[in-house]
Amino acid sequence: MTKKLMKGSEAIGEAAVQAGCKLFFGYPITPQNEIPEYMSMRLPQIGGAFVQAESEVAASHMIYGAAGAGERVMTSSSSPGVSLMAEGISYLAGSELPVVIVNIMRAGPGLGGILPSQADYFQATKGLAHGDFRVLVLAPWSIQEAADLVQDAFDLADYYRNPVMVLGDGLIGQMMEPVEFSEDREPAKELAPKIWATTGCDGSRPTNVINSLFLDPNELEQHNYKLTEKFDTMVRDEKRYETYGAEEDYDVLIVAYGTVARVCSTAIDELSEEGIAVAMVRPITLFPYPYEAVREAALKANSVLVVELSAGQMIEDVALALARSRPIHFLNRMGGMLVSPDEVVAKIKAILKGSSEEVHIG
Amino acid sequence: MSRIVISPDRCKGCELCVHACPQQILGMGKTINNKGYIYAEVVEQMRCIGCRLCCITCPDMAIEMEVNGTMYHYFSY
Amino acid sequence: MAETVFARPLAQADVSTHYCPGCTHGLIHRLVAEVIDELGVRERTVGIAPVGCAVLAYNYFNTDFHEASHGRAPAVATGIKRARPDLIVFSYQGDGDLASIGMAEIVHCANRGEKVTVVFVNNAIYGMTGGQMAPTTMPGQVATTCQLGRDVDLAGHPIRIAELISTLRTTAFVARATVHNPLVAVHAKEMLRRAFTCQVEGRCFSLVEILSTCPTNWGIPPAESTSWLEKNMLPYYPVGVFKTPDGGSREPLPLTD
Numbered sequence: 001m002t003k004k005l006m007k008g009s010e011a012i013g014e015a016a017v018q019a020g021c022k023l024f025f026g027y028p029i030t031p032q033n034e035i036p037e038y039m040s041m042r043l044p045q046i047g048g049a050f051v052q053a054e055s056e057v058a059a060s061h062m063i064y065g066a067a068g069a070g071e072r073v074m075t076s077s078s079s080p081g082v083s084l085m086a087e088g089i090s091y092l093a094g095s096e097l098p099v100v101i102v103n104i105m106r107a108g109p110g111l112g113g114i115l116p117s118q119a120d121y122f123q124a125t126k127g128l129a130h131g132d133f134r135v136l137v138l139a140p141w142s143i144q145e146a147a148d149l150v151q152d153a154f155d156l157a158d159y160y161r162n163p164v165m166v167l168g169d170g171l172i173g174q175m176m177e178p179v180e181f182s183e184d185r186e187p188a189k190e191l192a193p194k195i196w197a198t199t200g201c202d203g204s205r206p207t208n209v210i211n212s213l214f215l216d217p218n219e220l221e222q223h224n225y226k227l228t229e230k231f232d233t234m235v236r237d238e239k240r241y242e243t244y245g246a247e248e249d250y251d252v253l254i255v256a257y258g259t260v261a262r263v264c265s266t267a268i269d270e271l272s273e274e275g276i277a278v279a280m281v282r283p284i285t286l287f288p289y290p291y292e293a294v295r296e297a298a299l300k301a302n303s304v305l306v307v308e309l310s311a312g313q314m315i316e317d318v319a320l321a322l323a324r325s326r327p328i329h330f331l332n333r334m335g336g337m338l339v340s341p342d343e344v345v346a347k348i349k350a351i352l353k354g355s356s357e358e359v360h361i362g
Numbered sequence: 363m364s365r366i367v368i369s370p371d372r373c374k375g376c377e378l379c380v381h382a383c384p385q386q387i388l389g390m391g392k393t394i395n396n397k398g399y400i401y402a403e404v405v406e407q408m409r410c411i412g413c414r415l416c417c418i419t420c421p422d423m424a425i426e427m428e429v430n431g432t433m434y435h436y437f438s439y
Numbered sequence: 440m441a442e443t444v445f446a447r448p449l450a451q452a453d454v455s456t457h458y459c460p461g462c463t464h465g466l467i468h469r470l471v472a473e474v475i476d477e478l479g480v481r482e483r484t485v486g487i488a489p490v491g492c493a494v495l496a497y498n499y500f501n502t503d504f505h506e507a508s509h510g511r512a513p514a515v516a517t518g519i520k521r522a523r524p525d526l527i528v529f530s531y532q533g534d535g536d537l538a539s540i541g542m543a544e545i546v547h548c549a550n551r552g553e554k555v556t557v558v559f560v561n562n563a564i565y566g567m568t569g570g571q572m573a574p575t576t577m578p579g580q581v582a583t584t585c586q587l588g589r590d591v592d593l594a595g596h597p598i599r600i601a602e603l604i605s606t607l608r609t610t611a612f613v614a615r616a617t618v619h620n621p622l623v624a625v626h627a628k629e630m631l632r633r634a635f636t637c638q639v640e641g642r643c644f645s646l647v648e649i650l651s652t653c654p655t656n657w658g659i660p661p662a663e664s665t666s667w668l669e670k671n672m673l674p675y676y677p678v679g680v681f682k683t684p685d686g687g688s689r690e691p692l693p694l695t696d
Contacts, residue, residue: 023522049521053514054547061511061544065518068505069485073522091508198503198519200483200526209497211506365441376461376654376661382621399460417445419621421465422456428441439625 003178008143008168009034011179012102013042015150016074018181021100022048023073025062027055027081030114031170032104035076056081060088067097068210070197072154076102079120080111086129089163093133093227094212096196098157100150101135102166104173107336115336116170118258121313124165125287132224134231136164136238137286139257143177149284152188156238159189160230161196167286169309171259171338240284241293244268246277252348253301253326254280255294255318260307260339267344278348286314291321298326303351303358305329307339312359319361327358363430364412366404372424373401379416379425385409388416414439448472450481452499461661463618463651464492464560468499470618470628471531471558474635475502484527485519487512491533492566510541513548516555527638529556535565538574538598545604549644552609556634557646559600562653563672570656574598577671582656597675601648605681610643613682617650617673619665630680643684650676 006014013035016024024039036052043050053059059075066073077085082103092099103124107117124137136156140146146168153164201207214220244261245254245268256264261282268278281297283290294317298304304326306315315330322328331347333339350356366388368379373395379402380388387406395401402424404410413436417425447453451472458464475481481502488496490509497504507515512530520528537545537559545557564582565571572582572589575597579588589597601615612634616627627649634645650672652664659667 023518025518025521051517051521051551053517054543058511058514058517058544058547061507061514062518062521064507064511065487065505065515065520066522067518068515069519069522069526071522073518087508088511095506198485198505198526199523200485201501201503202482207497207501207503209504209506211497211504213494213506364444372455374460378461378661378665381662381665397455414445415621418624419466421458421461421463421469423447423451423465423469425445426443427445429444430441433444437622437625439628 003180005176006143006179007034007176008146008172008174010038011143011147012076012150012166013038014181015147016100016154017042017046019072019151019154021072021074021154022046023066023071024075025051025053025059025066025073026075026077027053027059029078029081031106031173032076032078032102034173035102056084057088060085063099064088064092064095064097067092067099068095068198070194070199072158074100074102076104078104078106079108079117082120082123089135090129090131090133091212092163093135094131095210096161097163097210098161099163100153100157100166101163102150102168105167105169107334113336114170116259116338117309117334117336118169118260119310119313119334120167121286121310124167125289133227134234134287135162136160136234137167138164139167139284139286140172141258141261141282143172143175144179146172147179147181151185155188155191158191160234162230167258169259235288238285239288239290239293241290242282242284243297244280244282245272246279248300250277250279250300251302252278252351253298253304254278254307255283255304255314256280256307257283257286257314260309263339263341264307264344266341267348270341270345271348276348276352289317291317294318294321295325298322301326303327303329305331305347305351307331307344309333309339315359316361328361329356330359364410364433365407365428365430366410366416367426367428368402368404369424370395370401371397372422373399374422375399375401376421377402378419378421382415382419384413384415385411448476450475450484450501452501454498456499457495458492459655461652461654461664462492466618466624467558467560467649467651468496470624470631471529472500474628474631477632478635478639480527480639483525484529487515487528487530489530489532489536491536493531493533493560494567496531510536510539511544512536513541513544513553513555513557517548517551517553520553520555527635529558529635531558532560533566534561534563534573534575538600546607549604549611549646550607550609552611552644554638554641554644556638558631559646559648560651561600561648561676562651563597564653564656566653566656577675580671599676601646601681604646610684611682612637612643612645612684614680615648615650615676615678617668617678619650619652619668623678626678637684648676
């Protein structure tokens with residue numbers, strides 16, 4: 001297939017269609033409106049269904065119904081809308097249903113602003129909703145990667161019978177870059193037929209009940225063991241990350257994800273032209289977090305710089321990975337302000353000069 | 363000839379059938395079933411007219427009706 | 440030989456329910472199951488259970504079921520029906536589920552004209568959680584969160600769902616029935632049959648509001664609770680068909696210059 005210049009939101013929508021998703025239920029919220037707008041035009045073309053729900057609350061339950069009926073389904077929203085979907089996502093995880101949820105992050109908290117942010121890291125990886133569950137979180141840094149990860153997300157969701165979140169920010173939503181959809185893409189996992197779906201029972205099988213209610217505590221404990229085993233398997237098998245920059249002999253390791261990692265990659269290139277070697281580990285899965293990769297790369301450096309568009313969320317996972325073995329420095333912007341390559345370069349130089357204060361977590 | 367069959371272990375003793383019967387042939391018994399409820403019983407089987415109002419009103423599927431020969435349908439159900 | 444002419448419908452499971460003695464949920468379940476059997480759609484029916492006394496409804500029907508969170512059953516129904524339009528999708532909801540937390544979902548599901556059937560059981564109180572005031576509780580009726588009786592100055596008047604939904608422009612079948620005695624229950628079954636037939640024929644959204652008793656939380660025995668319903672609820676919640684796909688829908692008033 002040829003490369004096409006596409007807006008991030010459209011690429012995400014088209015990737016879903018390529019993955020066989022014919023259903024989209026969502027609600028408008030800046031800055032991801034192009035996703036439902038694209039799906040509203042595209043899905044009828046392939047015999048699918050698009051519904052603009054009355055709220056994100058309703059949308060999260062529409063995907064719950066459609067996923068229960070055995071179909072691939074997607075929704076998208078932005079930070080405040082994902083908060084509204086929390087209950088639905090807990091039900092999806094508890095009922096073991098596959099869906100893909102796209103969160104195009106914006107600055108918060110509350111109504112916040114409409115410009116990009118990474119302040120939903122905790123929400124996505126740790127505190128999405130009530131109960132013991134996780135969602136697999138994928139964070140692209142380019143439009144092409146967003147398209148690839150959305151297609152992988154459907155396979156991973158079906159394989160694990162769990163919601164998968166694709167975490168972007170306003171830049172991913174609005175940028176235009178060349179995207180290629182491969183015609184002979186291999187599915188990311190080997191998938192079984194959905195025999196558990198509510199497709200109508202003619203007596204040849206017991207009735208299928210999509211449910212997360214287990215009033216008997218013994219039953220519910222067993223159910224929770226089943227779920228945690230799933231998440232342990234994800235931790236064992238699904239970590240993804242990428243390294244950038246120097247492979248050896250670097251003083252500073254940057255840990256960043258999403259579009260911030262791209263800014264850092266520019267800074268790394270600039271610094272390497274000046275002869276300063278810097279490396280970066282870019283987690284692609286935020287859950288499961290590649291703790292070992294971060295630790296291994298950090299042990300080759302003298303200090304670690306975490307760059308985030310938040311008050312400091314992923315930095316806690318970096319601290320967990322390092323276990324105080326290296327000093328951690330932090331560069332951040334909030335409220336929708338973006339970090340620039342110059343700021344990253346200046347911070348690295350300050351670290352090397354010793355004029356940057358390390359942060360202490362825990 | 364219609365015959366009402368009440369399963370004692372399904373009945374929860376709500377007495378709705380007793381009040382529903384236009385012939386007043388149902389009544390509450392004196393023994394308890396395996397759930398601890400006093401269950402309904404057919405007091406006068408002979409006067410049953412086969413209207414099925416007791417079956418229709420029972421919320422617990424405790425009442426079935428059997429028919430020997432012709433059955434009169436008083437309403438379409 | 441004796442022939443059984445009244446027995447459990449196939450769509451209803453052969454189990455004892457957890458409902459209170461005299462609770463008409465069991466009756467309404469049976470009516471829905473009978474209609475599903477008679478229309479021959481049991482093998483492609485998916486029900487949606489609410490949060491409320493009927494939360495375990497999936498144990499009482501022999502069809503595939505989906506448990507919804509509180510109030511969101513119409514949204515879940517939308518999802519299932521759009522994913523698989525060939526399935527017959529029905530939701531079964533109580534007054535807290537549909538008229539309180541789920542008000543947005545039911546109005547929009549009806550307004551979009553999703554071809555699903557909603558069975559709305561109105562017993563003017565919250566059952567499962569122990570008798571709190573519902574949006575449908577009658578003025579002066581005592582509930583645990585209005586222990587001196589519902590005060591319309593503080594809590595407003597009860598909401599009439601059938602009338603409210605019937606004012607929407609989108610084609611639908613909207614009716615109210617009651618099951619406080621077996622003769623009116625026969626009429627309720629007819630309303631349910633017409634509602635499900637609308638879905639089988641792929642015509643429109645359908646909703647049947649069914650007035651029901653709650654002896655436990657009303658604090659009166661089952662036989663008396665049927666008279667209480669007749670005396671107190673029936674005048675305010677009139678039985679009948681409010682909207683059909685054949686009859687004219689309520690046209691909005693013309694705009695004035």
